[in-house]
Amino acid sequence: MKKIGTWANCAVLTLLLLLTLVPFYMLIVTSLKYRDQVIHEFWFPALPLHWSNYANAFVQLWPFLWNSILITAGIIICVLVNASLAGYAFARFSFWGKSLMYYLIIMLMMVPSFLILIPQFILFKNLGLINTYWAQIFGPMAGASAMATMLIRTFFEGLSTGVLEAAEVEGAGDGRIYLQIALPLSLPILSTVAVINALLGWNNYVWPLVVTSGDKVKPVILALSSVHGSLDQVQGLQFAGYVISSVPLLLLFLFATKSFVSGITAGAVKG
């Protein structure tokens, strides 16, 4: 009886795994086809495999990949600096209006980003930042910092007060405690915030669409919709483009997975 249960569990999990993998399988398979193959051999790989789709898509996308890497890195760095400083202040110090300020920051999470699109656009325009990397970094950073502050504050509050007090007794100032004790001990949550914001920055579509024009600072997500080719090739090219544009994120996730998992499970078990 127990064996049947185990087999059933395995079967269900295998099915779920397959269902999860099917879209990725279709993405890869379609990226190697021309339209004729997509239409008539939809589910399976078809020969010849058109690796040239990848070469052609890469030629069209690589400048924009670099733009996206720069923008996403900028967002991650700015959010981490912003939110870790704010989180540290909220976790460590008592000051007048602390709760009110904290809730004001948290309230920012509740405002739909679409609502502030036009006011934010006008603000950036007045700052002379339209069509720059800065606009693409600072816009998402402003929204993302609220959640990051909440996450990091909660993590900082969970750090052993004994360690921090010992550092204080040894004469370490707040800057040193923040940089040399709090941040190194918080790598899991910092990685989590970094990965969440990498996804946000990389996949952000509407904001770059409205604040950029031309190709100079355009991110890859906008360039993907402009991948072009002959009618019989373009579908495979687009799918190859999707694969190429996901590689940097996959690499980031690969390197940050261990810390990311620690971060999202932090506080799940007491003691």
Added chain:
Amino acid sequence: MNMRNHWMRPLLGAVSAMLLLNGCSSDSGNSASGGDGKSIDLNVMVMLESDGDEAERQSWDSIAKTYMESHPGVKVNLQMQHFAGVEQHRTWVTTQLIGKTAPDIFTTRYIWDQEDLKKGLLVDLTPYYKQKTAYSGDQPWEKLFSQTILQQLIGDDKTYASVPNYVNSVRVLYNKDLFAQAGIKEVPKTWNEFLDAQEKLLKLNVVPFAFPNSKPGDYNYNWTIRILTEELLTGVYEKLDIDKSGFIEVNEYVRGVDQGIIDIEKSPYKDVFAIVKDWSKYWPKGYNGLDFDTAGDLFLQGKAAMVMRTSAQSKALYETSARKFEMAAFPLPYLTKENHPDAAGKLMEIGGVPAGNMAIPKTIAPEKMDAAVDFLAYTTSPKVQGLLAESLYRTPVVENAALPDKLKGFQFVGDRMQLNIYAGEVDKNVTENNQKLGQLYLEGTSTQEKYLAELKKIMVDGVKKKMSDNQWTKENNYGIKAP
């Protein structure tokens, strides 16, 4: 020393990153015209409508190039942009106009241009439409366009806000091989012949008609309802067209709804929905989840015998090597008295819906205005219209233009619609909700009564808003001038 290094490294890193970003940043914005008064830089944003077809890019590059060759004082800076959807396009247009960063010419949609003109965001092109252009011969620019086009372009206050560069005409595309196998010798002309043909196709184990209906942007439901409704309305045109212009303009539509002449809960309006529901038995299973592109794939795979497309949309089907059969086009068959006592027994053309509309923002530099209007006029010249038709299958917007052979099947053969009820330019809320509520009706989770009651409420609310915005009342005859 060690401590200083720890502080200095991140600081230097941050400063270097900022310098790098600053160096890479661009703030070109709108390049102004040359200060010497000789050269004009015209920034033009063209929305790419095909899904990655490089011929579209090449065509616009060629249009800009030929324009610059014939106008040495003007430099056209083309920005070609593809939007993920209508909503993204609208967001882009709104932010650029409000932020005053819009290019000198940009692609909009004819269902938005009047709204933006009324907000003072666009240049009123009416005076230019009344003048001759370098490409309109001896007649005013306006005369190049058909009445149907102008009717849809013109606003409540008789203004023009944009210039279309092609029109959409709708046809049924069919697989000739499957028709032959099913023993269908002639393309159906009447609705009953159409249903008979689909019955025969069903016996071949193929989907007779790949009808996508997952969202308003799948178009088929809207086109069908509009075409068939119009075929039942020829008897009420007289009651609605009180200025005798031959078209029922927006204020006449408002009057019709306000006075109950147009009441979609009553015959003949309500009867169309049952006809379409009856037709749905020939659509693929799960048609409410089938999108436009997947319907096209079914057609190319030979699993569906028919699809509905505009001429421009049909290019991807005509020109792909994935198609292994002969295909051709015919108009959606018309209703006859056998289907409804009010049927006119003739085809009403949905054709003539303006598309590719381009507008000029109010913020354009005065010295660029003439060049911008001239470029718009150029897009309606025979040379450009021919290029768009030949390479992109776009039906010319100018009247009496010669159609290339490949577009002959899209030639207008029916009567022009006069009311165009449920069309986006009349009330886009009605258009979108008609499709969404229609989904529930077709799948049987809503009754026709409930569907039409909800849709009517949206229609009446839209009409009240138009009356309020334009200060139209029964007393001032809704702003309609006597014939």
